[in-house]
Amino acid sequence: MDFFIDGKWTPATTSRTIPVVNPATGETIDSVPAGNAVDADRAIASAALAFKQWRKVPMARRAKLQHAAAQRLRERVEEFARLLTLELGRPLAGAKIEIERAADLLDYFAEEGLRLRGEIPMINEENERVLVVKEPVGVVVAIAPFNYPITLLTFKLGAALMTGCTVVAKPASDTPLTTLLLAKLFHQVGYPPGVFNAITGSGGELGRALVEHPTPRKIGFTGSSPAGKRIAAMAAATNKRLTLEMGGQSPAIVCRDANLDVAIPALVRHAFANSGQFCYRVNRIYADREIYPMFIERFARAAAALKVGNGLDLGCDMGPIVSEEIFRTSVEHVADALSKGAQAAAGGARLLGGDYDRGYFFPPTVLVDTQQSMKIMREETFGPVVGVMPFASLPEAIEMANDSPFGLAGYVFSTDLSVALSTAESLEAGSVWVNNIHRSYNMVPFGGYKESGLGREKSRYGLEAYLELKTIYLSTAQ
Structure with a gap:
């Protein structure tokens, strides 16, 4: 299986691959490319180009597309769940629940996105207005772990796309197949090319290239605390926004x-x-x-x-x-x-x-x-x-x-x-x-204290994590 970049299956620039193994049988069920910095740049360039138009798409249109993606995911729950069980090993009933809940979260973010509001403070100054508006942060790198690869990706994907961001997703090497299939599904329901890209590779090489790249403005990560700390250190060089959901005990x-x-x-x-x-x-x-x-x-x-x-x-x-x-x-x-x-x-x-x-x-x-x-x-x-x-x-x-x-x-x-x-x-x-x-639940925030994370996912708080605040001072005097 190739990368999914710019709305199509795209081969890697390297011949190196990563086997995807069924942990219940030890059998290799597929393989995916081991992407590098060149591949990361291609995916990010596609997302950056798509962002210029996607940020202008009306919220109602974004919500309609996200609802369509959620519904298509439900219609294909058996296909996605079986593939998830093959690459992860989880019992099929639990895999079906994950896919259904991911669809529910996409629907939730679609509706919550329509409730986003700016502000006009009552400064009461003649011929002056102040507008507080919210804008999409930009290209987002979404890094998801193996354990709940679709649910934890939609924590980031559903919020990012509804707010007008575009996404480059990097799934875990153990469970990449469902993420690649999800990217194709989003394209099939009408998302423009480049809005949702999926690329595979190791956290060390490809992950570093994605995080250190100057174009993305936010990293959404779920994984271990050591990995999250490394991402935070790398992201600091370009002051990227971060949502980190890390380890627990x-x-x-x-x-x-x-x-x-x-x-x-x-x-x-x-x-x-x-x-x-x-x-x-x-x-x-x-x-x-x-x-x-x-x-x-x-x-x-x-x-x-x-x-x-x-x-x-x-x-x-x-x-x-x-x-x-x-x-x-x-x-x-x-x-x-x-x-x-x-x-x-x-x-x-x-x-x-x-x-x-x-x-x-x-x-x-x-x-x-x-x-x-x-x-x-x-x-x-x-x-x-x-x-x-x-x-x-x-x-x-x-x-x-x-x-x-x-x-x-x-x-x-x-x-x-x-x-x-x-x-x-x-x-x-x-x-x-x-x-x-x-x-x-989807409507309440999820995240941790101390070394368990930074920021919150789900709920309106998770949605607003993909927005920047801008203050506009307006003089109406002519």
Whole structure:
């Protein structure tokens, strides 16, 4: 598969390619070009030329096109979901949900874009007016990770296109195929050539070329904190605008009065969805000492009941981990915890035998009696491994929850709503769920404190992140 630049499939200037491997079988399903600085320049030039006209397109027309893209995506959900399962490994049902939610987000941004407003301050000076207007920031480089490649791209794409920006997207090398197909879909529903371009390659070579290029005015990035910091440093040379959604190491606090019939299914679902490969998953759990034995017994039993297999198999709850590199972190975190006195109440070792030998399958793993110094409690695992430890008092639990350079999400379970709310307010996190774990809604902002990010995505705040403010002083006197 080639790049998609300027409304057409475009071959790379290099013969180097990157294989796309099905993580459930180890089979190569396709390959994509390994782009370089010359390819980056071609894609950016196309976006820059298209921006001159796209910024002038009426908002109603942009909204109509974005709704059309969302509808076409829904019509092709089976095709996109199957391709996503093949390149990512996630169970097919979850892949379908991702595509549907991406379409919903495109629709949301289309409607929210129509509600954008400028201002005319009431300065009350004769023959003078001041206009505060909002303009598209320009060409946007959108860098998305492998774990939710379409959803996390639409966080950026839907906002950028509605505000009048043009986009060069760089998907992760593990999951590039759905992004390339999405770029073609947008062109098919009527987007002008160059408005949405997709180009593939490594983060080191192609990513650097895109970020350091002088033309783009904004970088929208989702990925690890180290990568985000490198992007911020490179972007500083040309003072690019940034939205960075980076790593997480999200804590959950389970109080002694928590409703475990609600808490345990929610925590299991949110710890092991997508094989634990998402940034705001539950990575560590602090349970009140009084309920700790009962909690770990029920939580471990529920985790062990999840079915692991090929994402195309019916009834599969978890697929493989996407690559050996991501797989190694789970192995390392489990080994570190066990060597320091933790116990595996569920899982703990790679699944082997039969079809398991063909992919990187790791079971839902619950490590109990962990300590705050262990890697599972401090580093982002990005795999189906959770650390659990008891706490003696709520202030102690809050202190341990906040003892992290990350601050993306937090979770609190207590039937005392006063305690639950005050605990939520004490957590250093951009989003906190209380007494259940719902999806992250489109109309509210998403992002993190501390090293978990910069800026917010989704909602009107995420939309306005792709706009510049301009003040116009107008004298009406002749």
